[in-house]
Amino acid sequence: MSRTRGSVTIDDVARHVGVAKGTVSRVLNNYNDISETTKKRILQAVKDLGYQPSATARNLKRGRQDTLGIVIPVGHGSGADPFLAEFIDGIARALDELGLDLLVTTAHSRDHTIESLKRLIARRKVDGFIVTRTEVDDARIAYLKEHNFPFVAHGRTSDPSGYAWFDIDNEATFADGVRHLYSLGHQRIGFIGGTLELNFALQRLQGYRQGLEALGLPRDEELESVQDLSERGGIAGAEALLALPSPPTALLCATDALAIGAIQFCRKFGLKPGSDVTVLGYDGLPVGEYLDPPLTTFSQSAQDAGARVARMLVDVLDGADPQALQSLARADLIRRASDGAPSMTPEALAGVLRDRLNKQPHSGNKGE
Amino acid sequence: MSRTRGSVTIDDVARHVGVAKGTVSRVLNNYNDISETTKKRILQAVKDLGYQPSATARNLKRGRQDTLGIVIPVGHGSGADPFLAEFIDGIARALDELGLDLLVTTAHSRDHTIESLKRLIARRKVDGFIVTRTEVDDARIAYLKEHNFPFVAHGRTSDPSGYAWFDIDNEATFADGVRHLYSLGHQRIGFIGGTLELNFALQRLQGYRQGLEALGLPRDEELESVQDLSERGGIAGAEALLALPSPPTALLCATDALAIGAIQFCRKFGLKPGSDVTVLGYDGLPVGEYLDPPLTTFSQSAQDAGARVARMLVDVLDGADPQALQSLARADLIRRASDGAPSMTPEALAGVLRDRLNKQPHSGNKGE
DNA sequence: CAGTTTTCCGAAACCGATTTTGTTGACTTA
DNA sequence: TAAGTCAACAAAATCGGTTTCGGAAAACTG
Incomplete structure (x- = not known):
C-alpha cells in the first residue's frame, strides 16, 4: 500500500x-x-x-485545517531557545487532546517571519497562529490583526488590546525581584536585560525600575545593561556592571541565559555567586538546577504556557471574543543558591575586582 | 476578510x-x-x-501534502530534550528552503506514538516521517516499513537495512572517548549510560567496551551504570560508580545531561571535576560551556543533523532508493575543562569519598 | 382513508485545485 | 482544395469528502 x-x-x-x-x-x-x-x-x-x-478532502469542503501554526524566530545560528522547546511541547500536548496538529516553521528575520505567515495563510495550511516573543511594536501581530486572521500571542505589545494574549506580569515579577534582593540586604542592584524591542525585556526593565522606586532606592542608569539575550550577553553585562566604580552586589537578569553568563563571569574572576555577587535569573530552565551554584530564578511553566495558549487559540477559532481572552499570570521565585546576603560593600567588591581584572582571571577554560 | x-x-x-x-x-x-x-x-x-x-485543494488532487511529520517522544513531564529542539530547528530551516512544512506531534508512550503515526498517515496529513531516538527494536520503524510509508530515521535499529537513516558512529566515538581518557592517564574508566532499548545507548556502551578491549584494559561490569537519561540519572550513576571500593577516575557519559548530573554529584562531595574525577559528555549542548567546569563533550551539530535528515526524506519522497540513503558521521571531541589527568589513584579517591559520604556533603543546595 | 408529517436516505452540488479530453481555427501538406 | 497537423485553449472529470435538496415510504392525523 x-x-x-x-x-x-x-x-x-x-x-x-x-x-x-x-x-x-x-x-x-x-x-x-x-x-x-x-x-x-x-x-x-x-x-x-x-x-x-482524508483530512485534506474534509478540509477542502469545511475550510478548516485542524492545524495551528507557529513561526519560531531563530537567531542566526544561535541555536534553539530551550524555553521555546518546552513551550512547543506544551502546545503539542494540548493539541493532541483536541485532535489538532501543529505546524512549525522557523524564520530568521522579521521579513522572513511575515512572509512565512503570509504563505501559510494564503495557502490555507493553518487555521490560526501562536505568536511568541512579542515585540513592543510587533509586525506579526499588526499583520494578523489587519488581515483578521485568528491568533493568540504569548506576550503582549505596547497596545495589548484587540487580540487574545497570555502573558506573565513581568513588571510585578521584577519589582518582586528587586524587593527580594533588597530584603537580603542589597542596596545596589544591577539589571541585565535584552533589547527593548522585545516587550518582555522592556517590561522587565520597567519592573526593575518600579521595584527600586517603591523601595525608595535611587535609580542609576549605569546599573542597567542591555545585552544580547544569551549567555554571552550575560558575561558582557556582568562585566560592564561589575567593572563600575561602585558595582552592584546583586544582578537581576531578564533571562536564565543571561544569568548563566553572569555567573560564569563571576566565577571566572573568583567572585562567589550567591555571596560575593547575587544573581537572579528568570525562566526556570531545568538546567539551572545543575549549575554551580544552582540558579535562583523565577519560573513560569513553559509547558503550561504552551498548553494554555493553544487552548485559547482553539477558543478563538470557535468564535470566542479575543478581547475577552487576555490573561496575566505570575511567576514564582525558585530559590536555589545563587542569591544571598552581600558579603561585601560595593566599594570592597570594586576593589577585589579591580585587582583581578588586571591580573589573570581566576580560573578559565582550558584547551581552547 | x-x-x-x-x-x-x-x-x-x-x-x-x-x-x-x-x-x-x-x-x-x-x-x-x-x-x-x-x-x-x-x-x-x-x-x-x-x-x-490553496494547498488543500492542490493536495487533494495531487495526493501530496508538502508536509513532513515528526513525532517527538516526551517523557512524563520530564521536559523537552534540548537536542531535539535544535534538531527540529535544523529540519525547519531545510524545509523552508524547499517550500515544505513540518508537522510536530508529541507522544508520551510507545503506543501513543504509533497511534499518532497511524492517524497522521490515515488522514493523509503528511508525506513522510522523521523518526528520532531510534530504539534497538523500534516499533515505529517496523510499522512504517510494513506499511511502506516513507520515512528517514535519525539513528539506526538492530537491523539497519531497508530504510534510510543518518547516524553518528556511536561505537567509534565512544571507543575514541576511552582512548582519550586512557591517554590522559586514566586506567579505571566508568561508563554511565541509558536504557539499552535505545539504540544509541546500546551502541555507546558497546563502543566503550570496544575501547577498553582495544587498549587491553579489563572490562568490569561494575563500572557500567545504566540510568535515566537525565541529570538526575547522572547523579545516580556517579554515586553508584564512585562509591565502589575501587572507583573509576573518569566517567564517560552517554549524554550531556548525564554528565551534568555527574559533575553536580562530584561538586557536591568536594571532588573537583577535571582533576579529581574526569567527566566526558556527549551532545555538545551549548549550555555545557557555562558549567563549572565547562563540559568536555563530543559534539555533533543537531542542526546539521536535522537539515540532513530532512533533505534525505525529500529525496526518498522523490523516489530515491532508501537503501542507498544511509550515512554515518563522526562526532568531534570538544575539549573544555571537565577532563584531565587523574589527581589520585582509585584507592585514594575511594578514601576521600568514603569520608565525605559519611559526613555532610561539601556544598549543597540551600533553601530547599 | 385521504392528507399531512416524519423519518430516512439517495442524488447532486460543492470545496479549489489538477489533469484529461475535446474543440477550434490556422497552418501544412499532398 | 480537401485532409491532416498543430497550437492554444475551453470544458469536464477528478480528488474525497460535506452539505443541501428533495423524494419515497412509514407513521400520524382527523
Whole structure:
C-alpha cells in the first residue's frame, strides 16, 4: 500500500454497505437522521475496512485545517531557545487532546517571519497562529490583526488590546525581584536585560525600575545593561556592571541565559555567586538546577504556557471574543543558591575586582 | 476578510482574465502549451489579485501534502530534550528552503506514538516521517516499513537495512572517548549510560567496551551504570560508580545531561571535576560551556543533523532508493575543562569519598 | 382513508485545485 | 482544395469528502 493509492475512501465504505456516500458521511458526523440499523451497518463497515476520512478532502469542503501554526524566530545560528522547546511541547500536548496538529516553521528575520505567515495563510495550511516573543511594536501581530486572521500571542505589545494574549506580569515579577534582593540586604542592584524591542525585556526593565522606586532606592542608569539575550550577553553585562566604580552586589537578569553568563563571569574572576555577587535569573530552565551554584530564578511553566495558549487559540477559532481572552499570570521565585546576603560593600567588591581584572582571571577554560 | 471566505481562488483569476481555470492552472504549473500573451495576462492577474493556490485543494488532487511529520517522544513531564529542539530547528530551516512544512506531534508512550503515526498517515496529513531516538527494536520503524510509508530515521535499529537513516558512529566515538581518557592517564574508566532499548545507548556502551578491549584494559561490569537519561540519572550513576571500593577516575557519559548530573554529584562531595574525577559528555549542548567546569563533550551539530535528515526524506519522497540513503558521521571531541589527568589513584579517591559520604556533603543546595 | 408529517436516505452540488479530453481555427501538406 | 497537423485553449472529470435538496415510504392525523 503506497501513499494515497489503495487507501480506503468514503466511496468504498458506501459501496460496501450499499448506501450513498452522503449517508456514510452523515453517520460519521453524528447527524441524527439515520436509522439505528443503517448506522450500525455503516459503522461496522468503517471498522472492517479501516476507513479514516482524508483530512485534506474534509478540509477542502469545511475550510478548516485542524492545524495551528507557529513561526519560531531563530537567531542566526544561535541555536534553539530551550524555553521555546518546552513551550512547543506544551502546545503539542494540548493539541493532541483536541485532535489538532501543529505546524512549525522557523524564520530568521522579521521579513522572513511575515512572509512565512503570509504563505501559510494564503495557502490555507493553518487555521490560526501562536505568536511568541512579542515585540513592543510587533509586525506579526499588526499583520494578523489587519488581515483578521485568528491568533493568540504569548506576550503582549505596547497596545495589548484587540487580540487574545497570555502573558506573565513581568513588571510585578521584577519589582518582586528587586524587593527580594533588597530584603537580603542589597542596596545596589544591577539589571541585565535584552533589547527593548522585545516587550518582555522592556517590561522587565520597567519592573526593575518600579521595584527600586517603591523601595525608595535611587535609580542609576549605569546599573542597567542591555545585552544580547544569551549567555554571552550575560558575561558582557556582568562585566560592564561589575567593572563600575561602585558595582552592584546583586544582578537581576531578564533571562536564565543571561544569568548563566553572569555567573560564569563571576566565577571566572573568583567572585562567589550567591555571596560575593547575587544573581537572579528568570525562566526556570531545568538546567539551572545543575549549575554551580544552582540558579535562583523565577519560573513560569513553559509547558503550561504552551498548553494554555493553544487552548485559547482553539477558543478563538470557535468564535470566542479575543478581547475577552487576555490573561496575566505570575511567576514564582525558585530559590536555589545563587542569591544571598552581600558579603561585601560595593566599594570592597570594586576593589577585589579591580585587582583581578588586571591580573589573570581566576580560573578559565582550558584547551581552547 | 475571514478565514476561507474572501480569499481569491483560481476561478477568480480565470474570470478576471476571461479564460478557463484549467488554463490558469497550466500557466502556474509551467505547462508549455500556453501562448506567451495569455501567459503574461494571467501572471499579471495573479499578481494583481494576490492569488495563491490553496494547498488543500492542490493536495487533494495531487495526493501530496508538502508536509513532513515528526513525532517527538516526551517523557512524563520530564521536559523537552534540548537536542531535539535544535534538531527540529535544523529540519525547519531545510524545509523552508524547499517550500515544505513540518508537522510536530508529541507522544508520551510507545503506543501513543504509533497511534499518532497511524492517524497522521490515515488522514493523509503528511508525506513522510522523521523518526528520532531510534530504539534497538523500534516499533515505529517496523510499522512504517510494513506499511511502506516513507520515512528517514535519525539513528539506526538492530537491523539497519531497508530504510534510510543518518547516524553518528556511536561505537567509534565512544571507543575514541576511552582512548582519550586512557591517554590522559586514566586506567579505571566508568561508563554511565541509558536504557539499552535505545539504540544509541546500546551502541555507546558497546563502543566503550570496544575501547577498553582495544587498549587491553579489563572490562568490569561494575563500572557500567545504566540510568535515566537525565541529570538526575547522572547523579545516580556517579554515586553508584564512585562509591565502589575501587572507583573509576573518569566517567564517560552517554549524554550531556548525564554528565551534568555527574559533575553536580562530584561538586557536591568536594571532588573537583577535571582533576579529581574526569567527566566526558556527549551532545555538545551549548549550555555545557557555562558549567563549572565547562563540559568536555563530543559534539555533533543537531542542526546539521536535522537539515540532513530532512533533505534525505525529500529525496526518498522523490523516489530515491532508501537503501542507498544511509550515512554515518563522526562526532568531534570538544575539549573544555571537565577532563584531565587523574589527581589520585582509585584507592585514594575511594578514601576521600568514603569520608565525605559519611559526613555532610561539601556544598549543597540551600533553601530547599 | 385521504392528507399531512416524519423519518430516512439517495442524488447532486460543492470545496479549489489538477489533469484529461475535446474543440477550434490556422497552418501544412499532398 | 480537401485532409491532416498543430497550437492554444475551453470544458469536464477528478480528488474525497460535506452539505443541501428533495423524494419515497412509514407513521400520524382527523
